[in-house]
Amino acid sequence: MMEFSTWDILRNLLLAARWTVLLSLVSFIGGGLVGLLILFMRIGKLKAGRIFARGYIELFQGTPLLMQLFLAFFGLGLFGINVPAWLAAGLALILWTASFLAEIWRGCVEAVAKGQWEASSSLGMGYVQQMRWVILPQALKVAVPPTVGFSVQVVKGTALTSIIGFVELSKAGTMVTNATFLPFTVYGFVALIYFALCWPLSKSSQILERKLNVAHRNH
Amino acid sequence: MSLIAITEVKKRFGDNEVLKGINIDVDPGEVIAIIGKSGSGKSTLLRCINGLESIDDGSILVAGAQLLPDELHLKALRLKVGMIFQQFNLFPHLSAGRNVMLSQMVVKKTPKAEAEVMARKMLDRVGLLHKFDAYPDQLSGGQQQRVAIARALAMQPIALLCDEITSALDPELVNEVLAVVKELAAEGMTLMMVTHEMRFARDVCSRVVFMHQGRVHEIGPPGEVFGNPKTPELKQFLGVH
Numbered sequence A: 001m002m003e004f005s006t007w008d009i010l011r012n013l014l015l016a017a018r019w020t021v022l023l024s025l026v027s028f029i030g031g032g033l034v035g036l037l038i039l040f041m042r043i044g045k046l047k048a049g050r051i052f053a054r055g056y057i058e059l060f061q062g063t064p065l066l067m068q069l070f071l072a073f074f075g076l077g078l079f080g081i082n083v084p085a086w087l088a089a090g091l092a093l094i095l096w097t098a099s100f101l102a103e104i105w106r107g108c109v110e111a112v113a114k115g116q117w118e119a120s121s122s123l124g125m126g127y128v129q130q131m132r133w134v135i136l137p138q139a140l141k142v143a144v145p146p147t148v149g150f151s152v153q154v155v156k157g158t159a160l161t162s163i164i165g166f167v168e169l170s171k172a173g174t175m176v177t178n179a180t181f182l183p184f185t186v187y188g189f190v191a192l193i194y195f196a197l198c199w200p201l202s203k204s205s206q207i208l209e210r211k212l213n214v215a216h217r218n219h
Numbered sequence B: 001m002s003l004i005a006i007t008e009v010k011k012r013f014g015d016n017e018v019l020k021g022i023n024i025d026v027d028p029g030e031v032i033a034i035i036g037k038s039g040s041g042k043s044t045l046l047r048c049i050n051g052l053e054s055i056d057d058g059s060i061l062v063a064g065a066q067l068l069p070d071e072l073h074l075k076a077l078r079l080k081v082g083m084i085f086q087q088f089n090l091f092p093h094l095s096a097g098r099n100v101m102l103s104q105m106v107v108k109k110t111p112k113a114e115a116e117v118m119a120r121k122m123l124d125r126v127g128l129l130h131k132f133d134a135y136p137d138q139l140s141g142g143q144q145q146r147v148a149i150a151r152a153l154a155m156q157p158i159a160l161l162c163d164e165i166t167s168a169l170d171p172e173l174v175n176e177v178l179a180v181v182k183e184l185a186a187e188g189m190t191l192m193m194v195t196h197e198m199r200f201a202r203d204v205c206s207r208v209v210f211m212h213q214g215r216v217h218e219i220g221p222p223g224e225v226f227g228n229p230k231t232p233e234l235k236q237f238l239g240v241h
Helices: A005-044 A047-062 A064-079 A086-113 A112-122 A128-166 A169-180 A183-211 B042-049 B073-078 B096-107 B114-127 B141-153 B171-186 B198-204 B222-227 B232-238
Strands: B004-013 B017-027 B031-034 B056-062 B083-084 B159-163 B190-194 B207-212 B216-222
Touching: A005 A086, A005 A128, A005 A169, A005 A183, A047 A086, A047 A169, A064 A086, A064 A128, A086 B216, A112 A128, A112 B073, A112 B083, A128 A169, A128 A183, A128 B096, A169 A183, B004 B042, B004 B083, B017 B042, B017 B056, B017 B232, B031 B042, B031 B198, B042 B056, B042 B159, B042 B190, B073 B083, B073 B198, B083 B141, B096 B114, B141 B171, B159 B171, B171 B190, B171 B198, B190 B207, B198 B222, B207 B222, B207 B232, B216 B222, B216 B232
Parallel strands: B031 B190, B031 B207, B083 B159, B159 B190
Antiparallel strands: B004 B017, B004 B056, B207 B216
8 A cells, every 4th residue: 555644645735725726716806796796786776686686695695505516517517518617616606705795795885874975966976976986985995804704705615616526625635535544634734724724814804804993994 | 036946845755744845935145044843844855955855746946947856957956056964974085185176076077186276275265275185084073064065165056055064063163164154155155054053043144944844834034033933833943932
């Protein structure tokens, strides 16, 4: 039987962690863009858009991410579309992330005082102008800490994609365990790597929250 | 011809009829004080004139132009009529100067340099030129309200609506704001103000409107309304028996 050194294990896990990072980035950026679209539908003036956005958010928040991954992976296969694991994983995570970010950001937009809308209206600004110059700049500041905080959920969410065979950190952990028969060591490392990715994010979310809340929080 | 013509205006919130047929004509240069108990509809009336609330019945004409609820007409109206709020509603992420510049640049497409000249002029007018670069949270309530006035003036409105603009201020800050309003009145600006400052209403206003339960209950020059109230409701409101 082959012997594996600790470095062998760690090296393989770190190589796989690159895919976790990449998938997280793609999900977060893609989810942010789709989420922005959903946000504008959700708070927009068009009723059909509002209904669609609400349905979208409820659907993706109301079902487990795992089911969404299965549906993206196996569901499209039913129609004869061959979906590679990375595509299904990316797609499902983007849509899932978008539903949460849209809702987080909606809260931030609504946190801007009603008087800001009224004052800008009374000065003759239209909806888009109000959004661009008055509401979003203020909402953005409120949004930074929870958005960074949610990115932790995205990183951890990528672990689920191992189920459909996407080789990221968790899947690599399983594979290395099968080869080494050292589950505790391997998953211990896996957990540590996840922690090393997530902890700086939650910490910076906390720091940002404090920074944006000090005396001159509004500039 | 009257500058603001309010005819049979009715406004309902659900089952609650807040305005039950209001008629007021305001001439250019007039300063109108609207007084009354809370819930009498005075703030709602001001908000209707600026299109922040839509009216259910009646008509509002400003300088001959009808108030209609679509964005184009609203914008045209709001360029004529400025509004000042109880809570100042300055944009907290912008400096005082930027607050005054923003709508000029965004709505009127005034070039930045020109908008800045105007902003300095207007801030100077309310005595706050030295606060051009200060942010709202670095200003006192009275200063914030004066910036809000400068912001409204920079759009060069023909009339200003003031909705309890001193009610959120500490007592010692009320006068600096009222002094600015008084000056505007003296310069001939048309003003409609909901106020609880009875002495100010008496000294500065050309007419006083007493609203009660969604109607104009009494209207007249301040001497008459304050000196010789006719209805028991106004007597009770003023505390004279």
